[in-house]
Amino acid sequence: MDTSFKPSKKLLAILAAMIAIGVIALIAGFATDSARTWPNILLNNMYFITISIGALMFYGIQYITGSSWSALIQRIPLAAGAFLPAGFILMLLLYFGLHDIYEWSQPGITETDKLIAHKAPFLNVPFFMIRMVIYFALWIPLFIMMRKMAKKEDLEGGEQWYFKSAFYSKVFIFSAVLIFSLAAIDWIMTIDAHWYSTIFGFRAMITSIYYGTAVIILLLFFLKNMGFFPDLNEAHRHDLARYLFRFSIVFGYLWFMQFLILWYANIPELTVYYSPRFLGEWQFFFYLEPLINFAIPFVVVMADNTGKKKPVMIGISALLMVGLWISLFLQIMPGSYGVLKLGFIEIGIWIGYAGLYLLMVFTALSRIKLVPVNHPMLEESIHHHL
């Protein structure tokens, strides 16, 4: 079984070109309108951190639930989290653009805005940066430990690495549940500094697994096309499709609950968030978000034979990549830049980030065996049938 993956020269060249496009878009963005560029950087940071955390949570869930079917492919979610260190650095860079994103960070605003003055003990630049550092100081070491255990398992074998991986997975899930909820509140919700919603962090945290799964599916089919994972069968694919299906329901549920409760009670302080989105110029994206993230996956993946249909799985996963972007675009832009603009800057920066993300993931994949050869459930996973 071929278990070592090396990104080909052609692939690396494509990724380099993607990153170059991103850099050009960034330069173009800063040259023309830095107030438009900074929110885009935040958007893409959040985008790729979401899928990294989501994929690692997927990895952790397999250990917590004692799932055996996924042992064969478990290195993909592990590698899909490799963006975290880069995400950390890129988040730190936001320091220079905070004023363009967050209303509360503007100097002197506490004197004119009573509500922001009330929130100032939490919403101030030093504490914001300290919190950011704490989040990554928890995630990155845990991610490194999870990788280390996986590598040791490959080299030495034995069940103890399985139990150690399970332990770190539990701690990771624990910290991701708590911290990613807070991070989403911190980085995204505070853009609309006057508005609040208790479900916000929870929703970002849970739906990250959705997008993580979509990335895992895309990476898996990419590698499968190159000839890896000969043991991958329909049952594995079907189980991945089931993940998508279940989380499409979760997405629809959480999306609708936040909207319904705020719409129903109709308190002006809270509907202020939805009025530009639901009634204003963002309306198109407002309806597009649940359509792409919920309705289409829900209807398409519901079929019992999705595992057989490779194009459907790839198509839905790719669609979800668009869906996450739209979801974040809608959360970030109205409160920060305030004007609906979608052009080369937005798309170019995303392409650049995607290139960087894939570069990091492929590098991580090339440094570890693609199949966990000593995983105690590998046999069971290879012979997985529904």
Added chain:
Amino acid sequence: MINNKIRYALVKGDKTYGQITDELLLNVEQKPPLWWFAGMTIGTILLAIGGWAFYMSLSQGLGTWGLTNSVAWGWDIINFVWWIGIGHAGTAFTIFFLVFRQKWAGSINRSAEAMTVFAVMCAGLFPLIHMGRPWLAFFILPYPNTRLLWLNFNSPLFWDVLAISTYLITSIMLWYMGMVPDLATIAQRTKNKVGKFLYGMFSLGWNGSLYTYSRYETLMKILGGLAAPLVISVHTIVALDFAVSVLPGWHATILPPYFFVGAIFSGFAMVLTLMILFRKAFNLYDYITEKHLDNIAHVLKFGSLIIGLAYVTELFTAWYSGVDYEIYTFFRARATGSFSVAFWIMFVFNAVIPQLFWFNKARKNLIILFLISIVINIGMWFERYIILVSSLAEDFLPSSWTHYSPTMVDIGIYLGTFGLFTCGMLMFVRYIPIVAVNEVKPIARAEKLRKQKAQDHEH
């Protein structure tokens, strides 16, 4: 090949099919033990108290309850939410078993489903009595009528009616369909003529053929798939009863998922309580092993984490919102004010104590398991108390602030539902196998084959 160092035994011991049938039908075929009659007596007494309270509520009116103009929802709705929350675990176990393929849930889901059915019945009683004129309960159903009155379709209370009745029907279907093969087994073995007739009738002509089994599995798969969204919808809509209002403490977008997780959490705690009792009472140690209890404890730990996250999020957001009313409700009324005792009981019992399950020793110790399962159910009762009463008793107008305390009638109805639950569960353990025999047999067989393979491998 399955690695036996990672996988634990779901059924202990080398058992033949006959042995499994004998052991699992014991509770149906043996004469009920003395404690069963004692339990029935207590249950009946509690039911009688409930009957008295019910009579008082009907004959004297709801004035006999502790409700006031401000606190229009009191113990009745608290207990309603509490019971319906407990009910969720049965369906959750079925979903674990049928949809998530968690085989360990196979030996628990029968009794958990029974618990669901009785708990939802108990829950349904409260809104019914709360109507004041239960004989007009059919008014809540939408039907063309000479009064030319229609329901308010915008009201979550109406959504509740639909959600809960659908849920109750689906739960009963799941529970009953799941036991059809077992009923056939009992009908075949029993000597009692009446029993033979009844069990035979309810087993719907089950003959155990492959064809029947294939149909049965398809049906269970469909029912399991239907139950999964239902279980979420029920407690979501219960949460919406509160969340769509404008009251501080109620109007929170996190309420639906938070209620749902809370429901699973309290239900699992109740399942844990019952399982510890059942395995002792009917010697089911080989079918409900320490590992099963351990798994439930893990789920409780995770539930507690999410509940804790919700509590902290609510407190944080109350401060973060900067709204005076929100801050008052959470930090004055709940955390430090007249409801602080209940608040901290809720917080510690639900979010802190179950975290003990991080320790292996706590999960292995039956007494600790049992105590924590009780503690969680007390904590979850206080959670509903806090949510309901603290927001109502101290609302926007200080001139209308009141104290709320239940009357004997309130307490009586609550005790009555305990009686209903106890009697129901005791009838269940008297007449129906506690562990699904037909589900356990294939699990035990797979286990046996696995052991043989491992032995062959060694030689």
